[in-house]
Amino acid sequence: MHPYPHLYTVQASAGPAGDVPVSAAGLPTLTTAPPAEFDGPGDRWSPETLLVAAVADCFLLSFRGVARANKFDWHALECSVEGRLDRVEGKTQFTHYVVRATLRVPAGADESKARELLERAEHVCLISNSLVGQRSLEPTVVVG
Numbered sequence: 329m330h331p332y333p334h335l336y337t338v339q340a341s342a343g344p345a346g347d348v349p350v351s352a353a354g355l356p357t358l359t360t361a362p363p364a365e366f367d368g369p370g371d372r373w374s375p376e377t378l379l380v381a382a383v384a385d386c387f388l389l390s391f392r393g394v395a396r397a398n399k400f401d402w403h404a405l406e407c408s409v410e411g412r413l414d415r416v417e418g419k420t421q422f423t424h425y426v427v428r429a430t431l432r433v434p435a436g437a438d439e440s441k442a443r444e445l446l447e448r449a450e451h452v453c454l455i456s457n458s459l460v461g462q463r464s465l466e467p468t469v470v471v472g
Contacts, residue, residue: 347372365413379422380411382455387427391449400445403432412461422461430468442469 340360342348351357362368363376373381384407391405412424427450433442446467450456456463 376411376413379459380409380425383411383425383427383453383459384409386453386455387429387449390453391429391431391446394445394449394452398441398445400441401434401437402442403434405432406430422459424462424464425456425459426464426466427456428466428468430470432470432472435472437469437471439469439471443467 336352338350338352340348340350346361348360349357350360358378359372360374360378361372363374364370365376366374368374387409388405388407394400395402406429408428410426410428411422412426413420414423416423429446431442431446433439446469447465450463450465
């Protein structure tokens with residue numbers, strides 16, 4: 329890993345209407361638009377869906393690292409994140425994130441260790457740690 333601080337640069341440019349292309353060096357451009365809840369088309373990534381996707385992605389990648397560090401054998405991790413957007417003191421902000429995670433482990437795996445590692449992954453996720461909303465994890469471990 330590179331020493332801190334890390335710097336991430338993203339560009340966006342658009343006119344008064346239409347999609348907003350978001351790009352970063354060496355990465356494919358994403359086409360974004362407001363979500364349907366803000367009268368957008370609802371068929372493109374939006375800042376809101378990108379933020380919630382970042383929580384899901386970071387949780388999964390964090391679990392990979394935690395499991396690897398603990399030499400924990402697993403088959404698959406499925407994750408769904410629900411982000412609640414609300415008005416608080418006159419500001420629109422995400423107030424709560426629920427991570428629903430289903431971890432598939434081989435027969436004979438230690439289920440309590442699996443849950444502990446899921447909780448640790450949620451705790452170390454740098455994206456979640458950077459947000460102000462409340463967080464909760466709803467883990468499920470499937471053996472076999």
